[in-house]
Structures are given as structure tokens and as C-alpha cells.
Amino acid sequence: MALRCSFQQGFIHLRNHNTHILRSSVTNGLASTTQNPGQLGAQQQRTLATANDTTSSSKTKSTKDIGREVVFIDGVRTPFLQSFTAYKDLMGYQLARHALLGLLKRTNIDKSVPDYCVMGTVIQEVRTSNIAREALLSAGLSNKIPAHTVTMACISSNVAMATESFDFHSIAKVFPISVLMDGPYRNSLSAKDIATGQNDIIIAGGVDFMSDVPIRYPRSMRKLLLSLNRAKSTPQRLGLATKMLSFKNFVPEAPAIAEFSTGEIMGQSADRLAAAFNVTRREQDEYAIRSHLLAQQATDKGYLDDIIPMHIPGAPDAISRDNGIRVSTMEQMNKLKPAFIKPHGTVTAASSSFLTDGASASLITSVDKAKELGLKPKAYIRRYVFTSQDPKDQLLLGPTYATAKLLDQCGLTLNDIDVFEFHEAFA
Template structure:
């Protein structure tokens, strides 16, 4: 099994649920982060495997944790420019089998081996291949390339800067798991597909990382990054998981022509970027007020908020930044604080802390959850936001379809 298999299943599930003919889709865009070299354009391989027309173009985008957000906005651009009328945006990550490369030294020896003619020369290179230097594998990077700092370390520093305590983080993480468990038990997560792993008997019917615990149990965990005084732990961080997502996006005219009732309008969006060293995870704080100003709405006009939960401390730091006059004036160049989203509207069906964070797939989950919550909660507007590696971020306004 490979990553494109997960994306293939998401595409097939979407086609089955919506009843859309696979032959009439104009374009497919999928996001992913850690790419499998055998399927570099994973959107195309997944689309072909899912039975979509060979005449449907597909391409893959990557923008760290907002890769499928980028897939969605790319589809919006295709629709707005008249290049397409029916599109699918998706995303996938397969953390169970990330590509691990030979070391650069081993790779250079392999190339040299192909060029050598004599047996003696080949044996000499073969002996070098058995060295520890050659055999040490090269793992996918977990640190920011520009700063060489892992995201968890940056989150710890962010929490210290905004005065977010370990207790606050654990409380928010427990909230996420508790709300996710409630949403699953109440049947709210209707877009989740059951999945059977090849060679295994058990059928996976729900996300297996949802584990409501207790503050006492969470307090026992040691810091994961800055030791011994850090506040980021495994319990208040999003976890790595496998997953794929897909959503159907088309013009309103085409939906009416096909007799389909949309869940929501994707009204507007924007991307932001900041200093990847000291403001790596603060994109939601920058993106939220900018998007509201762009669409002419106030914070109180938003009924549903869906933010990507990279870390509990990251979410709480963004909320504190949005509610800080000092931060607004010094860093956002605003006269006053924009204000933070109220928690009674915020991530009420859990989030990445509890449901997991398959990098390339999370953005579509945010958008579809926002749309589903608007229907369930009888709201009109939803705002989604997410941070990403490189100090980048995204926000989008979703409006319930009447």
C-alpha cells in the first residue's frame, strides 16, 4: 500500500457519496508534503486509480500543512477563470511509510559503481558501501530548513513569549479530545470513510487517536522538546497519522444543472507569511483580521471557527495575540486588537490535536467540517485558518448554502 492508494480511496468515496460521474470532472488537484518519488504527481496516479477519466488533468501541490488548502484555492482559481466548471480538491499523507533515502555518500558511491569497469575497482567501492558513513540513512527533515529548528521547539518558545502555561495547554488538548469523542458518538463526522488495511481483519471506522484522558494523566508526561522546563508534550501536540481527503468544488450554475445542492459557498481566502524563526506558528493571528476586513465582516458575524491545531500552545498563543493590544500595535501595525474567536464557536468537533494531522489532508477536513457545522448549527458564516511550516498560513471564509 502506498500514499496514492489512500488518496484514491478518498476520491472514490467522494464520487460515490455525491453521485458525480467520474467522466465529467474537469480537473483534480491534490496536496501532499512528504512525496513518494515513484508517484511524484500523486493527484494523477490517484485519479487514474480511482477510475476518473484519463482525459481529466490532475496536478499536485505542496505548501506544508496548508497543502490541501492550496489545492482548494487552486480549484477556485480554475473555476473563477473559466478553465473548469467541476473540480476536486484533496490531499494525502502516508506517515507510516515515509521515503527514507540512502546517505549522499552512499548515493555518490552508487553512481561511481556504475561507471567503474574493472572488478577490482567495483570491489573497492563495494567495500566503502559497507562503512557506517555510507549505511547511515537520510531521514525526511523534521526541522525548518531556513532556521534548523523543529516546530515543537518553536511552539515552546511561542508559549513562553505569550505566557501560555502547561496547564492551559493540557486543558485545551483535553477539550479537543473530549469534543472529538462527542462528535463521533453523536454521528456528526459523516464524511469519514471506513477503511480496511490490506492483510488485516479489522475495519477502521473512526480516527484512532481520539483519547480523552484526564489532567492528572496528562500532567505526568515529560516535555518533548525543551527539557526539562518546556511545556509542549505528546499529549498537547497534534500527532502524525495517515489520512486522505477530497471535496467536490464547482460553479453554482453547474451544480444547479446537475441537480446537486451544495453545502456551502467558498467565498474568499488569503495567504500570509511571517518570520519563520520567531513567528512560525502565528499565521492565524495575522490572517483572521485581514480576511474579515477583506470580506467586510466582523468577528461577531462568524458562527463557526475551524482552526488547525498544530499544538495546543500554538492555538492559545494565536488567541492571545489576537486579543493583545500590544501585539496588534507592535507587530500587526494595527491601532487596536482585532479580538479572539470565542471558544463556544471554536473547533466544536475536535481538531488536529485529537483527530490527527496528515499534513497534506488537513485543509480539506477544515473546510468540510466548517460546512457541516454550519448546517448542523444553523449558522451562516465560517472562518477557517491554519499555520504551516515556513511561517506561512491561510484563512478562508465559508458561507452556508441557503
């Protein structure tokens, strides 16, 4: 039986798996092949060095002290598309609905069976702020099923899964990290309620829809509009209306992509981190080319069977593939200019992930419930941790610290793990 670790920015979870998976993990058009530690590239070895050095060898710790056993039954997703492409006229809840319906069909679960639904997102759509509930209702699931939405950058779906499947207090303290979103398929987890016996079967997922984010009036205009609603006389209303005519009141405010605490965007952090770890432009370009090539191969060979094709109203054919895969050459990569820190940065558009539209859903149950329903688990979810670092200089080092922390809690070392999966927004 293989031990499998999945890593996200600021998050890691450990699963026992009954097969050694040899497939690519494709996220936002960039794929990273699951590898043994000995097969990791130079950049990954540098990243994992801290984890290897700080991991405890204590074997008295266990991966099974979490209460009831929690299992992952199956997961599906929509094709992930670049924002402002084929999904641009839809709404996020429609993507989430499609994922929910695809999951129910694949697992042959009746719409009344789930106990709970939770989904993660990064930027809430104002009309569907609890997008999990709206997706659930529009998919025709029972209106007796509660649902809530977790909003958090990068790992919102992970938090959604964790808060519903494991007991935070008995497993690990939660230290969420706030980073720029990098896609909707953040390996959704839902374990708290199952492990503690509150629920038996939960749908957990994630959705992001960057083609339509809430853009609002500036605060000065919002204050005037709210005051206008409270105005009691015509002169008051006219006075407020006159103040609104200033040009500055009509300059729209889009959601910020920079970290509020540092003022930096994620790409700038990636550039500085690459410099700190001596990751060259060539290494990044080679890794990006390899990632896109693996993604293309995985698509062509039919490995990405978690994708549920989606029909768009008015389109002649269903969408069944991610549209962000771009197999390139070093000659083409060399022509690109730095995307974030100019003119000397090393991160380019080709070695960065793009803004994405898409949704995912997974089915998480207790072992007993899986047996009762005749469901065959694909994995046991054993343990997870969240970590957080300095958002200025360590923004993208979450997986490094999470790796060391989780392995230490489990009494394992890197050599005990057969398969690693890493998800990151930059090569």
C-alpha cells in the same frame, strides 16, 4: 445566512453558509468546536487580538469580486489513524483512492465528469510522486482527466484548492509558509480554474502517509552509486565499490522534521510561543482534554459523517473511526514530561497532534455547473489569503495574521463572523 471562516496555519478562507454549524472539527485526534468570538477561550482571545486590532472597518470591499462564483459541494475523508497502526501496510495512493471513490459515491458523480484533480501532500512517496494522478487512475476515473500534486507542509491541500479555483493575481499575493506537517485533512481548496473559467468541476484533496516515508542513503553513498553507473572499466568499478564500504555510507537519512532555515522542530516553536504569550501548562492541558472530549462526543453522536469507512485486506471489520482520540484527566496529564524543550517546556505529547495516515477529497464546482448537475452546494468559497512570518519566532502565528488580512480585504470585523474554525497542531 452565517459567515463562516476556516483557519489553517498560514491560511484562511471565508465562506457564506446557509446554516449555523454546531459540530466539532476533528483533526488528528484533536477537535476544536466552532465558536462565536465571544465564546473563545483565553488562549484564542490572545491569538486573535492582533486580528481584531488591525482589521479595517471599510465596507466598500467585497467578498464577491473573484470572477465566477465557486461552491463547495461535499467532502469526505478516510478515518485518520496514527501512523504505524492499521494502515501501515498500505500505500498513500490507496488511501487517496478510497477518498476519491467515496466522494464520487456520495455526490453521485460519474467518473468521467470531473475536469481536473489536484491533491496536496507533505512528503512524496518516490514511486507515486504525482500521487493525485496515481490515485485517480487506480480509482478508475477517466485517464483523460489531468491531475497534479502540491507538496507543502501543513497547507498543501489548501494550496491545491486555491491554485485550481481562484485567480491568484486578482485575489491576493501568495506567501506560502513552510511548517511541520500536522495531518492530511487540511481543508482542501480548488478554486482558481473555476473562478477564471478554465474548469467547471474539480476534485481537490490531500493525503499523507507517515507510516512509510522515503529513507535514503547519505549523499556520499548516492554520489558513489551514481559514479558507479558511469564507470567504464572494472578497475574503476572496484575502486568505487571499495569506497562504499565505509560505515558512514550506510547510515540512513530520513526526511527532516526540523525547519531547514531555523533547525527547530514545530514543537520547539510551540513551546517558545506559549511562553511568549503566557499560555500556561495547565491551560494547554485543559484545552487538550476538552478537545479530545469533544472529538469523542462528536464521534459517538455521529457528527463526523464525512468519514468513509475503510476495509483493510485481512481485517475482520471496517475501520470507521479516528484512532487518536484519547480522553484523559488532569491527573494523567500532570504525569507527562515536556516533549520538546526540557525540562521547563510546557508542551507535552498529550497536547500535541500525532503523526497521521489518511486522505480526503472534496468536490468544487462553479455555481452554473452545480445547477446543471443538480448538486446542492454546502458553501460558497468567497475569498482566501496566504500569509508568512518569521519562521523563528512567529512560525505558528499564521492564522492570526491571515485573519486580519482577510477580514481587512473583505471589509469585515471579527463581530461580522458567526462561526470560526481553527486547525492547529498544538493546544
